[in-house]
Amino acid sequence: MGKSVPLITPYKMGKFDLSHRVVLAPLSRDRSFHSIPQKHAILYYSQRTSMGGLLIAEATKVTDTAQRYPHSPGIWSKEQVEAWKPIVNAVHDKGGIFFCQLWHVGSASHYSFRPDDQAPSSLLVRANGIDTAELSIASRLRTDEIPLVVDDYRVAAKNAIDAGFDGVEIHGAHGLIDQFFKDQVNYRADDYGGSLENRCRFAQEVVEAVVDEVGAHRVGIRLSPYGRYGEAGDSDPDALGVFVADAMSKHGILYCHAIEPRTKRVGEKGEVPRGLLPMREAFRGTFIAAGGYDRDDGNRAIAEGYADLIAYGRFFLANPDLPRRFELDAPLNKYDRSTFYIPDPVVGYTDYPFLDS
Secondary structure, eight states: OOSOOGGGSOEEETTEEESOSEEEOOOOOOOOGGGOOOTHHHHHHHHTOOTTOEEEOOOEESSTTOOOSTTOOBOSSHHHHHHHHHHHHHHHHTTOEEEEEEEOOGGGOOGGGOTTOOOOSSEEEEETTEEEEEEOGGGTSOGGGHHHHHHHHHHHHHHHHHTTOSEEEEEESSSHHHHHHOTTTOOOOSTTSSSHHHHTHHHHHHHHHHHHHHOGGGEEEEEOTTOOGGGOOOSOHHHHHHHHHHHHHTTTOSEEEEEOOSSOOTTOSSOOOOOOHHHHHHOOSEEEEESSOOHHHHHHHHHTTSOSEEEESHHHHHOTTHHHHHHHTOOOOOOOGGGSSOOOSSTTTTOOOOTTO
16 A cells, blocks of 8 residues: 555554544534533534544533533533433444543633632732733632542543543643642642642542542543643643653553643644653653644654654544545645634534545
8 A cells, every 4th residue: 555654553542442543632612502512513523533543522521610611511410421422422333432531621710601600719810901810720729629629520530431431531731630730820838739749639639539430441631731721831841741641650541642842833844843752751551642743743753652642633623534634645624713613513613524525
């Protein structure tokens, strides 16, 4: 068939036999009205499913107080579990492996999204007319409240498995867990702040609870030590990334999904400067890299052992048959950023053409 394409080679991830290394990254699409996944998501996810392909569902809220976007899905209620089932079944019917990403946005939430109309646990102030998060939720959440939030993750993980998902990805790249990690927003003076060990304590408690509930073979985590989502940055992201990767590895979880430093945007020329190698070496399991990769970048990363799998977001959004296009080195559809988050159930969602069409 010609030259081998590293991205289109099989890989065994725990008990899962993957036919290629191209992963659908979790992508918020804002089309789950009232926090309930909708029927149009059946087509959306099934379009992007290939036999033996790994898909990670969009960020899914673990509780009704965890919302950031108006139409993001949840997984805390029976109704949501039932709504997810036909979506998961559609992926399985085409031979895909489907993980649910569990998310709590923390201080990125807003009054209008909370059912009790209360402020998020962070303190929002006005500075020169601009909203800024002065304190993160990590500095405001009472110590005695933390076990309740940990339990929200546990229940959500159980619900995801009940909905038929093959596993869960704990979203530690943006939101609450990330806010605990980052020393530029975590001002706590208790056991959850200060040292790296303390700042990683909440994440480890979440992972431990989820592993106890569904098994380490069904658990992954997404990390972004270099990110600044919700103003959450860290003074030493290199040290943070290695510490967290090593800590997560000790729990025996299935994979670590890490985001590269933002040194290249999708579509820009030049290779992705690889900043995740120390994390890759610290984590003793499947390692997924994401952040600005194109076909050539992904092939190099797989061929050289830098990562086991590569997650694609915007390219996969606009090309439902992305693994096939990568295999053939076929042209890609261009994505339309203006339709990423509109509530339309078709436009910019399920209307991107396949190569065969």
